[in-house]
Amino acid sequence: MKMMKKIFSLTVLTFVLAMIPLTAFAKDSDYGDLGWYYVTTSYKITSPYGDRGGVFHKGIDIGVDKEPAYSISKGKVKYAGYSETAGNWVVIESEDKDPNGKKLTARYLHLNSYSVSTGDTVKRGDKIGVTGNTGNSTGPHLHFDVNNANKMNGSDLNKNNTINPVLFWPNAKWSSVSSHFEIDHHEGDLILEEAIFDFLIEYVGIDAFEEWKNATDNPVQSEFLNHFDLSENDMHHIYNEFISEK
Numbered sequence: 001m002k003m004m005k006k007i008f009s010l011t012v013l014t015f016v017l018a019m020i021p022l023t024a025f026a027k028d029s030d031y032g033d034l035g036w037y038y039v040t041t042s043y044k045i046t047s048p049y050g051d052r053g054g055v056f057h058k059g060i061d062i063g064v065d066k067e068p069a070y071s072i073s074k075g076k077v078k079y080a081g082y083s084e085t086a087g088n089w090v091v092i093e094s095e096d097k098d099p100n101g102k103k104l105t106a107r108y109l110h111l112n113s114y115s116v117s118t119g120d121t122v123k124r125g126d127k128i129g130v131t132g133n134t135g136n137s138t139g140p141h142l143h144f145d146v147n148n149a150n151k152m153n154g155s156d157l158n159k160n161n162t163i164n165p166v167l168f169w170p171n172a173k174w175s176s177v178s179s180h181f182e183i184d185h186h187e188g189d190l191i192l193e194e195a196i197f198d199f200l201i202e203y204v205g206i207d208a209f210e211e212w213k214n215a216t217d218n219p220v221q222s223e224f225l226n227h228f229d230l231s232e233n234d235m236h237h238i239y240n241e242f243i244s245e246k
């Protein structure tokens with residue numbers, strides 16, 4: 001009897017062990033299991049994810065205007081700011097990982113406004129902004145994409161590191177408003193000068209930035225200038241523009 005038990009438990013163990021490698025591969029259904037909060041109020045897809053007409057669309061376009069945009073999960077605001085192509089955009093680094101243990105990062109583009117700041121932590125379902133038509137956008141829509149490479153710029157995204165966003169909501173009732181999809185080719189890149197306005201200065205705080213800018217023989221500053229290939233004049237120019245925007 002004892003021997004039988006032992007054999008039985010060994011069989012179970014072998015079976016369990018044999019299952020483990022299978023779970024290491026991403027299955028489409030795994031994304032639905034994360035239970036992500038839906039990003040806005042509409043399920044109308046005006047442009048789906050994937051290859052169409054030789055252009056790869058990195059996410060989905062949802063036909064929606066001035067409706068709330070919600071955080072998909074608990075996570076951190078990797079970036080909230082403005083760029084000419086993406087308009088007002090927010091990037092959320094989710095605490096959730098894909099089935100291979102890779103961090104998931106979600107981007108929301110063309111927002112009318114955002115109500116979070118870079119570095120904020122967010123909870124599942126938190127309102128992060130309002131959808132809109134800012135940046136290089138042909139009409140009100142939310143471009144939403146997800147990648148597993150911790151990327152924030154559209155130019156770093158491709159079919160190998162993005163995931164079709166519809167997989168996260170397997171029970172959603174999607175609809176398409178048009179059979180002739182328009183693809184937005186401008187999917188948002190962080191431009192260095194904008195990054196300095198929105199990210200660096202906001203991040204360190206204006207007082208700290210001013211002190212830093214004015215400090216002579218500041219190794220942090222010279223390192224920064226070297227790193228971004230900026231002159232002292234650039235730094236003053238950036239600072240003055242930042243002040244005039246406030």
Ligand SMILES: [Zn+2]
Pocket residue numbers: 047057059060061143144183184187
């Ligand atoms: Zn799009």
